[in-house]
Amino acid sequence: MPDRFRILVVDDEPGIVRALGINLKALGYQVETAASGEEALRKAADHRPDAVILDLGLPGIDGIDVIRGLRVWTNVPIIVLSVREAEREKIAALDAGADDYVTKPFGMGEMLARLRAALRREIDEEAEAPVIETADFTIDLAVKRVMRGGSEVKLTPTEWGVVEVLVRHQGKLVSQTQLLKEVWGPQYGEETNYLRVFIAQVRRKLEPQPSTPRYFITEPGMGYRFQVPTA
Amino acid sequence: MPDRFRILVVDDEPGIVRALGINLKALGYQVETAASGEEALRKAADHRPDAVILDLGLPGIDGIDVIRGLRVWTNVPIIVLSVREAEREKIAALDAGADDYVTKPFGMGEMLARLRAALRREIDEEAEAPVIETADFTIDLAVKRVMRGGSEVKLTPTEWGVVEVLVRHQGKLVSQTQLLKEVWGPQYGEETNYLRVFIAQVRRKLEPQPSTPRYFITEPGMGYRFQVPTA
DNA sequence: TCCGTGCGTTAGGAACGCGTCAAGATCGGC
DNA sequence: GCCGATCTTGACGCGTTCCTAACGCACGGA
Secondary structure (H helix, E strand, O other): OOOOOEEEEEOOOHHHHHHHHHHHHHOOOEEEEEOOHHHHHHHHHHHOOOEEEEEOOOOOOOHHHHHHHHHOOOOOOEEEEEEOOOHHHHHHHHHHOOOEEEEEOOOHHHHHHHHHHHHHHHHHHHOOOOEEEOOOOEEEOOOOEEEEOOEEEOOOHHHHHHHHHHHHOOOOEEEHHHHHHHHHOOOOOOOHHHHHHHHHHHHHHHOOOOOOOOOEEEEOOOEEEEOOOOO | OOOOOEEEEEOOOHHHHHHHHHHHHHOOOEEEEEOOHHHHHHHHHHHOOOEEEEEOOOOOOOHHHHHHHHHOOOOOOEEEEEEOOOHHHHHHHHHHOOOEEEEEOOOHHHHHHHHHHHHHHHHHHHHOOOEEEOOOOEEEOOOOEEEEOOEEEOOOHHHHHHHHHHHHOOOOEEEHHHHHHHHHOOOOOOOHHHHHHHHHHHHHHHOOOOOOOOOEEEEOOOEEEEOOOOO
């Protein structure tokens, strides 16, 4: 757990690189930059960054291939940048192993929040948490049991599958396709209605206010995310 | 409980072997390596490692078979490495007797955390008292005997097998497949009706109210769990 | 303003899993 | 070779779970 995090910013637009660089450095991050996919892979190998901010619209190598290239040897958090219209591309990026995405144009505040979340998740994982405790419930992955208010919450096999996948990827955005494949099996991927039903059931059993979820968050058009609210 | 743990790393990709080796040695572990399943089984027999890190994607012998080969004579902790998509393979590995799995690509921090957890569990198990006492009965794993109300309860061999496996995993959920394999042998896994019959018999002999079990709990669709009620 | 899309919610019928019982089949000791 | 104990196998009933379809609602674009 380094004291000063190293961030690799990959974008071919000098304006964005500069803006991010100034803000990040001001907050005490060390910043490396790259303007192409090749340079990104090389610098990542050299500098072992703690997080990567990656624009999908790069010249040369496709951004998706950069993600795959990184994922061969590292699971460093990758936050993807893309323009609003490229929905398909964003989902492909998540399936390739990206952790989160931010649409351009983006506010610096949102970007920094996502980055902090990604770094926090990294630390949590290293601290190894097979038991997730929140203000409202406790999930023990090793024993496969959920406690809430002193008593056990009964989950059906499918419900448990959904919870387990989301919690294992804590803080990370999980695409609908990936969630379906991991819970129902590889031959699934389109049946998003299954997800709607079971996510609702999980929320009914775990969320304090199922209609306004705090833990099992919907990212419209993208997928779902399990998060533990900071406050 | 050795002072310096011996770790056996099994992988055919030299990069991964090297990266793990450097990190583990730096932390004071003794490291042995193997690049094939055959070599892994041989070195395990020679060096009696305290933990095994095993890549499933080996040339030659299947990784699953390596696990089975090890499990014939040792219950050394096995941490499995596999690629993200191979969910089915991971499940098969766990059923074959693996203790944990890490998806490639992995962060070194997570790997080390899992390793520490595995070694810690082993120490706990060795130190663990093989006598379980509840309000209604006492199970002595060492002598293979169950006492209830001052007199001995006679269990048939298969009944004892079921009890022993569940009690050894005290508190943990044991899947039907795992239970079948551990009691009846590796070629079983589907015959869940056996379980229904024998679980019922065990409950009739040990539970105060067999129809509403307090110790041998059914988790519908998932498996069984032995627990000692807190109150 | 109207439509299309995506998500949440609900309800009902089919399919499945579990407990139970009892009748063969198999094993082991005498 | 017999007999009791133990394990396998099948059938039945019941409760639960999963899938499916339909509806409502919010949002964004034409």
